[in-house]
Amino acid sequence: MSVQERKQRERAERERLIVATARELAEQQGWDAVTTRRLAESIEYSQPVLYSHFRGKREIIGAVALQGATELAVAVRASTAAADGPRERVAALARAYLDFAERNPAVYDAIFQLDGGLAYAQEDTPEPLKDAFAALLECLGEVAGDGVQPGLFTETFWACLHGLVTLTRAGRLPPHETGPRVELLVDRLAVL
Amino acid sequence: MSVQERKQRERAERERLIVATARELAEQQGWDAVTTRRLAESIEYSQPVLYSHFRGKREIIGAVALQGATELAVAVRASTAAADGPRERVAALARAYLDFAERNPAVYDAIFQLDGGLAYAQEDTPEPLKDAFAALLECLGEVAGDGVQPGLFTETFWACLHGLVTLTRAGRLPPHETGPRVELLVDRLAVL
DNA sequence: GATCCGATCCTAGCACCGCTAGACAAGAGA
DNA sequence: TCTCTTGTCTAGCGGTGCTAGGATCGGATC
Secondary structure (H helix, E strand, O other), X not given: OHHHHHHHHHHHHHHHHHHHHHHHHHHHHOHHHOOHHHHHHHOOOOHHHHHOOOOOHHHHHHHHHHHHXXXXXXXXXXXXXXXXXXXXXXXXXHXXXXXXXXXXXXXXXXXXXXXXXXXXXXOOOOHHHHHHHHHHHHHHHHHOOOOOOHHHHHHHHHHHHHHHHHHHHOOOOOHHHHHHHHHHHHHHHOOO | OHHHHHHHHHHHHHHHHHHHHHHHHHHHHOHHHOOHHHHHHHOOOOHHHHHHHOOOHHHHHHHHHHHHHXXXXXXXXXXXXXXXXXXXXXXXXXXXXXXXXXXXHHHHHHHXXXXXXXXXXXXXXXXXXXXXXXXXXXHHHHHOOOOOOHHHXXXXXXXXXXXXXXXXXXXOOOHHHHHHHHHHHHHHHOOO
């Protein structure tokens, strides 16, 4: 049985390599540059090997998204844990979120913009995605205010951050005043 | 000179046809389905004709975006003109914006998500885009509150609406509670 | 009216894309 | 050592955006 186990290990290792390489390529040159040919060449296998791990390019994007969601949850929780007081926690969360998007634009797109074949906001939503939302909810639920459901408030606040990220990154908003915009959001939306 | 004039008219007419057809195709089957081959076939010309009007597919998307921005500005102004009082005006604007995005998803993407080769938030930004932002500013600038620049407030409010639109349309937010989310935005962000 | 010439359009093709069928080789088990 | 499964690769399909170069059509000129 040891032979099969070794093969399984090697397969899993190669799968990690595919995801990591796709992510790297996407961050360096954008998702458009992540073609199955280039990806295959980068991992030093032929194209069809990719399809023995994933149904297609979409599933590879999905795998990157799940990895990214896990990291985003960690980053958000770390930022809020280190902050004192509700206002500072919300501000820290917002900064951490924007920071993640800025540092990992391709991963951010995989999670929130591209089609990775994942289910969102449903029962069969993968755990990393649920957990990333939960990380937001843990902090933002506290400042929803009376008569506003924590979930609804979190969704709305999150949407605002997402709007800032995408409009800025798409060149629709000048980037230099992101700070004041976020402050405005925190001050007005959160009930402290 | 009349012959040249006629030819110019026909050329302009064909250009309108290209843009209208691209828009229609995109709304019906999504931008991925708007290929140069399909588009050429729809207007009953060969592919290279498209390139005698536009540098490439990107510029066609840009043309649709400009058309859409003009319509968005009209829709926003119409909604705010028909509303009484600041709060009702802001709420009407938000509804009109979301309504436009829902009714014209492909056009919305052309304006705010896709690369149409247009300059945004710069001096050489095309007039329709500037005017669409101006339409938002006219209404939202009134409710920015003390010490907050109207432009900055408009950008932030707009980003929130944009976040709601994109997350909802990408399946990241359940669509049925859009109403309460918008109410939350209007009540908290606008200073009445 | 015949001829010329420039504008206009189309055919055919490039390099690339995601994806897959089928040939082939390597290695485990008898 | 031989067989057979498993895994990998080559080659190719139909599609993409885009373009070079030839054909054709129509207005201007003699």
